[in-house]
Each structure stands twice: as C-alpha cells, then as structure tokens.
Amino acid sequence: xxxxxxxxxxxxxxxxxxxxxxxxxxxxxxxxxxxxxxxxxxxxxxxxxxxxxxxxxxxxxxxxxxxxxxxxxxxxxxxxxxxxxxxxxxxxxxxxxxxxxxxxxxxxxxxxxxx
Amino acid sequence: xxxxxxxxxxxxxxxxxxxxxxxxxxxxxxxxxxxxxxxxxxxxxxxxxxxxxxxxxxxxxxxxxxxxxxxxxxxxxxxxxxxxxxxxxxxxxxxxxxxxxxxxxxxxxxxx
Numbered sequence: 001x002x003x004x005x006x007x008x009x010x011x012x013x014x015x016x017x018x019x020x021x022x023x024x025x026x027x028x029x030x031x032x033x034x035x036x037x038x039x040x041x042x043x044x045x046x047x048x049x050x051x052x053x054x055x056x057x058x059x060x061x062x063x064x065x066x067x068x069x070x071x072x073x074x075x076x077x078x079x080x081x082x083x084x085x086x087x088x089x090x091x092x093x094x095x096x097x098x099x100x101x102x103x104x105x106x107x108x109x110x111x112x113x114x115x
Numbered sequence: 116x117x118x119x120x121x122x123x124x125x126x127x128x129x130x131x132x133x134x135x136x137x138x139x140x141x142x143x144x145x146x147x148x149x150x151x152x153x154x155x156x157x158x159x160x161x162x163x164x165x166x167x168x169x170x171x172x173x174x175x176x177x178x179x180x181x182x183x184x185x186x187x188x189x190x191x192x193x194x195x196x197x198x199x200x201x202x203x204x205x206x207x208x209x210x211x212x213x214x215x216x217x218x219x220x221x222x223x224x225x226x227x
Binding site: 031033035040041042043044045048055056058059091095102103104105106107108109 | 119147151157160164203205207211212213214215216217218219220
C-alpha cells in the first residue's frame with residue numbers, strides 16, 4: 001500500500017488516559033500534517049512536521065497535545081489526559097518536498113472516542 | 116481569522132447533469148486551491164488542485180479560479196450517483212503556503 005497509513009483506525013479511551021495516533025506518510029513524502037475534524041465542523045490544521053522537526057504547531061492546543069516525526073518510524077500525535085471534547089476524527093496527510101504547491105494526501109484517519 | 120465559505124447544501128442534481136460547487140475565501144495572499152471529496156465516514160480524497168486564474172479540466176471535473184473575486188468553483192459534468200459525497204474546498208494560508216484552511220463542505224446528492 002503506497003498510500004498514507006494511520007493506525008489505529010478506531011481508538012477508545014477513558015477520560016484521563018493517553019491516546020497515541022500513528023501516521024506513516026506516502027512513500028517518497030517527507031512532510032506530514034495533522035488535522036482534526038470535529039462533528040459538523042471542518043477540518044482544522046493542527047501541526048506540520050518534517051523529519052525530526054516541528055515546522056508549525058500553531059493549530060495544536062498548547063496543553064496535552066504533542067507531535068513528533070522521528071528520523072525512523074511513523075509520526076506520532078499524542079494526547080495526554082484525554083477529555084470528551086477530544087473525541088474527533090484525526091487525519092494525517094503527507095506531501096512531497098515540492099518547491100511550489102503543496103498537494104496533501106490524506107490517510108484513512110483515526111476515530112478517537114473518549115468515554 | 117482566515118475563512119473559506121461553502122454552501123453547506125445539500126445540492127441535489129439528477130444523474131447526467133452538471134453539478135456546480137462554489138467556494139469563497141478571505142485570504143488575498145492565498146495561492147493554492149484544492150478540492151477534496153469526502154464520502155461519509157471516510158477521509159478526504161484530493162480530486163483537483165488549481166493555482167492560476169482560469170479553468171483547469173481533468174476528466175469530468177473542471178476547477179475555476181478567480182483570484183480577484185476570491186472565488187473558486189468545481190464543476191462536475193455527467194454527474195453519477197457515485198459522485199454523491201461532501202466536497203471540501205481548501206485554500207492555503209498565504210503567509211505559510213503549506214497550511215490549508217478548509218471549508219465545511221457542500222453535500223452533493225446525485226439522484227439516479
């Protein structure tokens with residue numbers, strides 16, 4: 001599968017637990033983006049990463065949320081001490097390192113449910 | 116606050132007709148414009164990108180861009196029931212180039 005991969009596809013956590021969402025970009029892509037889609041709302045940018053670098057995390061809540069994209073392995077979006085309001089679909093997208101135009105290709109998403 | 120506005124719909128068209136989806140955006144610095152299709156419960160799928168004023172055609176899809184009017188549209192010719200989905204307009208942040216702002220989407224229903 002040459003597409004963007006995300007796992008798990010569904011994740012259930014109780015309030016106060018930690019959620020770890022993983023994303024492997026499309027082959028040949030070095031840029032990773034995380035978006036959140038709340039029910040009845042549009043996709044919202046959270047963070048943009050390149051290997052070992054967080055380029056822009058302006059869309060990510062300051063508390064409890066963190067992201068990384070290590071030299072080896074997938075990108076991780078980590079949510080500590082989850083609350084019910086964190087329930088959403090989290091999508092990862094990737095793009096190649098193009099000089100202009102940033103066509104982003106989305107993975108299947110992780111549906112997080114906080115009980 | 117940079118905004119991307121779309122008519123939420125639903126937009127209902129008969130099979131074989133042309134579906135016209137519209138989008139306006141507030142950031143005059145935006146340079147990249149995208150249309151995504153999202154089936155219910157699935158992830159967004161990129162169907163068109165456009166960067167210059169005018170029309171861009173790809174199969175049954177035509178994207179139209181007018182930067183002066185801050186307007187981008189998507190036409191779907193010969194609409195099929197399989198085109199029934201939510202169509203998302205995405206516009207890059209003029210200040211960053213990579214950050215996309217999405218509209219809330221237009222729900223399209225193609226009736227057989």
